[in-house]
Amino acid sequence: MLDVKRLQVLLAIVEEGSVTAAATALGYTPSAVSQQLLRLEREAGQPLLDRHARGMTPTDAGLVLARHARKVVRQLAAAESDLADIAGVRRGSVTLGTFPTVGSSFLPLAVRRYRELYPAIQLTIHSGREDHLVRMLEEGAVALSLLWDYDWQRVDNRDLELTELFTDPTVLLVGATHRLARRRTVRMADLADEPWIIRAGGHPVVEVLERSAVAAGFTPGIAFHANDYQEAQAMVSVGLGIALAPRTATVNQHPDVRVISLGDTAPARRVLVAHRPGRVRAAAELALHDVLVETAASYS
Template sequence: MLDVKRLQVLLAIVEEGSVTAAAAALGYTPSAVSQQLLRLEREAGQPLLDRHARGMRPTDAGLVLATHARKVVRQLAAAEADLQDIAGVRRGSVTLGTFPTVGSSFLPLAVRRYRELYPNITLTISSGREDHLVRMLEEGAVAMSFLWDYEWDRVSNDELVLTELFTDPTVLLVGASHRLARRRTVDIAALADEPWIIRAGGHPVVEVLERSAVAAGFTPTIAFQANDYQEAQAMVSVGLGIALAPRTATVNQHPDVRVISLGSSAPSRRVLVAHRAGRVRGAAELALHDVLVETASSYPGR
């Protein structure tokens, strides 16, 4: 029986015109291509190529066999494509939930990679607050969603399966002319006398500040309550106060704001991806999960 891989070698030589060119096209060495050709000629029982100064020409037998090889190779490629379509990694759709700080930092990196690998899959993304994201997971409105938590308030939901992607440290935001602007690391205990800008509406970063301040022995003085991190950065930039933020919230950094590490003096949060327990997960969804994990493993903001 003729070997399919050797037929591919013959076809490459016929189409490229030489062993060297065929080897380059196939990613083989010229020696490996020559060996495969000799074995194929033994299987066929007759010469398949005529060697000449400018390369190789197929014999009548080689031309017939190359014609059949072309059909076989195309049919194999079509079979593989059909299997991938059935598996859902070439076509299909997947839905994902996210929250703003991850949606503006980590997620675009993962989306770019996913589209490179699976350009025909439709990816639909919805952004919202965490309670809304959990509800969408439970109702099946999204297949997966990013979530986050702190050590004192872990996500605890028996209906969800969680995968930790990366740790998102809490950082300090100060104006470019602030006395600490040139520091790389600051302990939060050194900030007792500073005015603070916080997020309005009971945002979780407020609890991060309160817990950190209590641990450091002071009560923070609040100068302004911002509706989002961009507004907070604007107020920090003009010296109204300083602020805390997850590092993912500082990707779009104000030019007059400096980001300083707080080391272990302020708690970090976990960034997670979740799906509903018992969900039958399609190949497109599993592929997205793998891309998220892969992207997180080398994420510079972690």
């Protein structure tokens, strides 16, 4: 069987015109090139080059073999290029999980950057509740997923590896004509007598309000149960009450709603990216993870 590396040596000699020139092109010593040529001639069972004072010229067998070698080398180069396309994130696909508030705020920034860097990668995104996102991760339906947690309920799953991206503070939403609308910062203790708009269905922000109110020494009075943050903002805008929300939920801000900092008087949540450890991770996935981390570093 003919050795591919020796075929490359023969091709280099034929194309460069001499052993010395071939050695320079290949990064070998002239002695190494000569040895490889001799071994190839023994494998072929006949001379492949005619030696003369002005250099070497290929024999008929050498010309035939060089022609085949050229095809082999080109096909090997094409194979290496295809592998590089995948390893170098020039092709492939990746699937990401997310949740709505981050999907409408932070994530578009990361997606834009990822598509600028890797336009040929097919990126698919699924949005859902956190329990659904964790299940998709465990089942391999998504390679990565954005998740969130609070101090009192950390994501505790040994089957997931977590990277914290950024802290998402809890903010106060008030109407444009509310007495606090011009304030930049408010403390929860200042809100004891206010009517509250909360998310329906046991949403986590309800527990944020309950814990913050208890720490501030009051029990919140509930005026309205909203199905989503847009509905909550609509009710806040007409003065039905005030509300808490993660800052990422306020990107699409109602024109008659003001967003006010609560400082450290309301707990913030962590936004995380998770993947399953102990498996081979495709280059497209690793690149997406890096872009998420880099985008988070400048996100505020």
